[in-house]
Amino acid sequence: MMRKIFQCSLPAILITGLLVSVWGFVLQTKAQENEEVTLDTTVLSTLTFTVDSATKSLGDLTPGTAVTATSTLTVGTNSSGGFTVKVVRNDADTTMDLTTDATVNITDQTAWNSGTPNSVLKSALENSGDVLAFRVKQTGTAANCYSSTWWGTDDTDSNAKYAGFPPTTAQTIVSDTTYEAADVDIVALYYLDVATSQKTGTYDGKITYTATAQ
Numbered sequence: 001m002m003r004k005i006f007q008c009s010l011p012a013i014l015i016t017g018l019l020v021s022v023w024g025f026v027l028q029t030k031a032q033e034n035e036e037v038t039l040d041t042t043v044l045s046t047l048t049f050t051v052d053s054a055t056k057s058l059g060d061l062t063p064g065t066a067v068t069a070t071s072t073l074t075v076g077t078n079s080s081g082g083f084t085v086k087v088v089r090n091d092a093d094t095t096m097d098l099t100t101d102a103t104v105n106i107t108d109q110t111a112w113n114s115g116t117p118n119s120v121l122k123s124a125l126e127n128s129g130d131v132l133a134f135r136v137k138q139t140g141t142a143a144n145c146y147s148s149t150w151w152g153t154d155d156t157d158s159n160a161k162y163a164g165f166p167p168t169t170a171q172t173i174v175s176d177t178t179y180e181a182a183d184v185d186i187v188a189l190y191y192l193d194v195a196t197s198q199k200t201g202t203y204d205g206k207i208t209y210t211a212t213a214q
Contacts, residue, residue, distance in 0.1 A: 047083070048076040048183070049211035058192050066129065066193035072140065073209060075176075076183040081214035082144070085186060086170035087112075087134075089207050095132055095165045096192075096205035104199050106192070109133035112163035114172040117150050119161035122191075130195045133162035134188055136173055142184035144176045162191060165207055177214065 052072040061067050077083050089095040089108075098104035109131040110118060125131055136151045150173070152161040174186050188209075 043078065045079045045213045046077060047079070047211060047213045048074075049209075050074045051209065056190065058190065061192060061194060063130075063194050063196040063198055066191060068192070069190045070137065070140075071188045071190075073186040073188065073211070074183050075180075075186070075211050077180065077211075077213045079213035080179050082176040082178050082180065083174075083211055083213050084172050084176070085145075085174035086172050086210045086212070087165060087188075087207055088170035088210075089165035089167055089205065091205055092167040094205070095207065096203045098199060099202045099204050104201075106194060106198070106203055106205075107131050109162060109164035111166040112171050112173065113166070114150070114175075119150055119152075119163040121152070121159070121161055122157050125162060125191075127195065130193050130198075131164065133164055133191045135160060135162045135191075137187040137189045140185060140187035142176070142180070142186065144178045144180065145174045145184055145186050147175070170208070170210055 050073070052074075056069045056071055058067045058069050073085060075083055075085065091097065091102075093102075094105035094108050096106040107127060107130065109120075109125055112119065112134075119135065122129065125133060136146060138146050138148075138151070138155050150161065152159045154160070173188070176184070
């Protein structure tokens with residue numbers, strides 16, 4: 001009888017072992033299920049803004065012979081909406097005064113207004129051109145930063161447009177609405193002439209540029 005029991009138990013053992021193996025396989029399969037994790041972030045805006053020099057000399061001025069100078073403004077931003085550059089003069093009266101007597105002024109060209117663009121050709125400058133004026137040059141300025149409507153179709157005297165520095169409220173002189181992958185330059189040109197009656201001496205004044213990411 002013991003021999004018969006042993007023979008009958010062998011299939012049971014095999015079946016039990018098979019079930020245990022299958023169950024273990026099922027457990028192992030469930031342990032390999034996947035779960036996804038989504039990563040996200042928001043890249044914030046950065047901005048760098050520099051001017052090539054904090055002082056610009058227009059040199060010696062003989063009345064009737066205009067002098068010029070330029071500033072190069074460099075803007076770097078990762079903003080998808082681009083940036084603006086504004087300017088304002090630091091003196092609400094006039095941009096440049098006699099250093100020893102602030103009541104003696106140099107006449108400014110009519111102040112720039114970006115809302116109703118009012119730049120004029122060189123031939124139309126007030127007082128026969130005996131004014132301080134400025135413009136954004138096409139040469140040296142990044143293409144997306146230049147407005148031919150505001151500053152003329154090119155830099156020649158017959159096409160270039162000028163305006164005066166705005167007092168008290170900064171006005172936009174550059175509006176770049178595109179994403180710029182690298183730093184871009186803007187070249188501002190200063191123009192000055194005075195009448196023969198202008199008092200001799202050294203004159204100075206300050207303007208402030210402001211760059212803002214959009």
